[in-house]
Amino acid sequence: MDAINVLLIDDEEAFVTTLQERLELRGLNARVALDGRTGLQMIEADPPDVVVLDLRMPGISGTDVLRRIRAQWPGMPVIMLSGHGSDQDFESCMNLGASVYHKKPLDIAVLLESILSVVQGPVPTL
Numbered sequence: 001m002d003a004i005n006v007l008l009i010d011d012e013e014a015f016v017t018t019l020q021e022r023l024e025l026r027g028l029n030a031r032v033a034l035d036g037r038t039g040l041q042m043i044e045a046d047p048p049d050v051v052v053l054d055l056r057m058p059g060i061s062g063t064d065v066l067r068r069i070r071a072q073w074p075g076m077p078v079i080m081l082s083g084h085g086s087d088q089d090f091e092s093c094m095n096l097g098a099s100v101y102h103k104k105p106l107d108i109a110v111l112l113e114s115i116l117s118v119v120q121g122p123v124p125t126l
Contacts, residue, residue, distance in 0.1 A: 006030045009039035010054035036060030049119050055082035070097045077118035
């Protein structure tokens with residue numbers, strides 16, 4: 001199977017570039033957008049297998065980016081991340097069609113498991 005293509009959309013440059021490096025060390029192809037508008041342009045140009053999206057960003061919020069992704073690419077998996085999210089944010093994102101919602105800080109193994117699950121499907125248990 002080809003490497004999974006991940007688009008990371010987050011305005012915290014140090015966080016997102018470190019996350020990109022850590023995912024690439026695990027065999028994934030990861031690209032970065034530092035704002036929602038750029039992220040949407042990157043999806044349009046070359047749709048990824050999964051988007052990892054920050055909830056709170058200046059300009060277009062993660063919630064608005066999620067709405068636009070759902071309108072144009074309804075089947076694209078979107079994993080939401082938030083360092084400031086509330087239970088209400090969680091509920092709102094899930095109602096808008098987020099695949100998974102995680103709070104920061106997040107263990108890379110947990111994120112990797114979520115990425116693999118939404119792209120390849122859950123691992124069957126015996």
